[in-house]
Amino acid sequence: MKPYIRQMPAGWWLKRPSYLLFMLRELSSVFVGGYVVLFLMMIRRLAQGPAEYEAFMAALRSPLAILFHVVALAFALLHTITWFNLTPKAMAVWRGEERLPPAMMIVPNYVGWVVVSGVIAWVVLGG
Amino acid sequence: MANKTIRLEILRYDPEKDSAPHFQSYEAPYHEEWVVLDAINHIKDQIDGTLTYRWSCRMGVCGSCGMMINGTPKLSCSAFLRDYYPNPVRVEPLANFPILRDLVVQLDDFMHKLVSIQPWIVRKDGEKPVQEGEYLQTPAQHAKYKDFSMCINCMLCYAACPAYGLEPEFLGPAAIALAQRYNLDSRDEGRDSRQEVVSAHDGIWKCTFVGECSVVCPKHVDPAGAIQQAKLASTIDWYKSLLWPWGSK
Numbered sequence: 001m002k003p004y005i006r007q008m009p010a011g012w013w014l015k016r017p018s019y020l021l022f023m024l025r026e027l028s029s030v031f032v033g034g035y036v037v038l039f040l041m042m043i044r045r046l047a048q049g050p051a052e053y054e055a056f057m058a059a060l061r062s063p064l065a066i067l068f069h070v071v072a073l074a075f076a077l078l079h080t081i082t083w084f085n086l087t088p089k090a091m092a093v094w095r096g097e098e099r100l101p102p103a104m105m106i107v108p109n110y111v112g113w114v115v116v117s118g119v120i121a122w123v124v125l126g127g
Numbered sequence: 128m129a130n131k132t133i134r135l136e137i138l139r140y141d142p143e144k145d146s147a148p149h150f151q152s153y154e155a156p157y158h159e160e161w162v163v164l165d166a167i168n169h170i171k172d173q174i175d176g177t178l179t180y181r182w183s184c185r186m187g188v189c190g191s192c193g194m195m196i197n198g199t200p201k202l203s204c205s206a207f208l209r210d211y212y213p214n215p216v217r218v219e220p221l222a223n224f225p226i227l228r229d230l231v232v233q234l235d236d237f238m239h240k241l242v243s244i245q246p247w248i249v250r251k252d253g254e255k256p257v258q259e260g261e262y263l264q265t266p267a268q269h270a271k272y273k274d275f276s277m278c279i280n281c282m283l284c285y286a287a288c289p290a291y292g293l294e295p296e297f298l299g300p301a302a303i304a305l306a307q308r309y310n311l312d313s314r315d316e317g318r319d320s321r322q323e324v325v326s327a328h329d330g331i332w333k334c335t336f337v338g339e340c341s342v343v344c345p346k347h348v349d350p351a352g353a354i355q356q357a358k359l360a361s362t363i364d365w366y367k368s369l370l371w372p373w374g375s376k
Contacts, residue, residue: 002142003225003233008292015198019289022337086336090355097270 021082028079031072038068084109131157133208134215135166137178140226148226150217151175157212164192164203167218167230180230187345190281194230195219200286200343222286223295237282240298243324244306249317268313275308275353277346284340284350290333297333298324300340300350307353310360326361334358 013019045056059065087109088102132154140148153174155166164182171178182192185204192203197217208216224232248262255262284300291297306325310318324330334354341351 003227004140004142004148005225006148006222008223008289012289012292016339018339018342019337022289022335022339026335086338086355089336089338089349089352090359092271092352092356094267094271097267099270 024075024078025082028075028082031075032079034068035072035076080113084113131212133157133166133212135163135170136215136217137167137170137230138219138226139178139229140220141177142228152215157208159209161208162204163194163196163201163206163208163216163218166208166216167203178230179228188279190279193221193281193283193286195222195286200283202281202283202345205345221282223288223292224282224285232282234282236295237280237285237299237301240302241280241305244298244302244309244321245317246305246309248309248312248315249320251316262314264313271313272308272311274348275304275311275350278304278308278348278350279346281345283343283345284348287339287343289337289339290335294329294333296329298327298330300334300354301348303331303334303357304348304350304353307357310357322361322364325357326364331357331361 013023042056045052084106088105091105093100093105135153135155136150137153138148139151153170155169158165164185167178167180180192182204183189184191187202187205193200194203195218196203196206197211200221218230220226220230220232224234227233278301280301282301285291288300291299303325306321309315310321331354336351336355338351341349344350
């Protein structure tokens, strides 16, 4: 008896669209983390004084920095949307014999996102 | 009138003759109402009696005939030829399992994992005597675990799971869904005893929530949901043990 074991190909994640989406979702956390590092650097430069801060902001206007921001934004959106939509999977809320519709758990996330973004925008834009 | 045919490309493997699996093509009759299993049965009956595969109920309840059909794990009794015709259909044994012969895979790994999660009602003080009657359960209590009880052990979820493919120590979707089926059953008191296996590093925590298991499940068990719910419950347990470690078991 010689059972044959098939190896998973290195490009397994290219075989199905859902696998590719999964890999992109996981990759998005790298860009979210990268942006957090950038943000912390900005805070530090701010603390170091106006000259350092202005130098940092000028560096952020370079084409490479702008490209990073665009890509990071796209990945951050992917990260948020995929995880918001998966919330009902982790929480089974029951009303008698029926389960709460998934939308009732997804929508509050988006509402919260808009509200918090609105508040931050109001503060930052000097409302 | 020319009879319509459809080509099936089936992965063959004879452990006594072959060093590696290879495809073999067959022309099977095409009928509007036929499924892939019908075509395979015809091939075995009329064309090549050496073709080896598992099947039983041919109606999607026994879980025997799981195969990769054009790269997707499906029950061959539930995959209609008309969905592929006139293109050829590629049939391979279920992914992520060792091939024993042709389309038959070795399922021992799952069998061990299934037993390890204690797929039965566990009572802390033993079962109550028959004279005391049955354990009562409301429809609402039943609804909580009903979907997870629909598993037919067809293993399509393991074939679809890349985490299992890359790291076969992973407990896997069906085993965890079945553990949840019992954990959520109001008659069961065995959640603590299952935690050692379920909440282990090779248990729920090896799942990265690809979600493909739930997509391919023919009985809509939603093993991905079971795993994420188990993760949430285990995490809450951990915080509880941290915040009030004196809590009784």
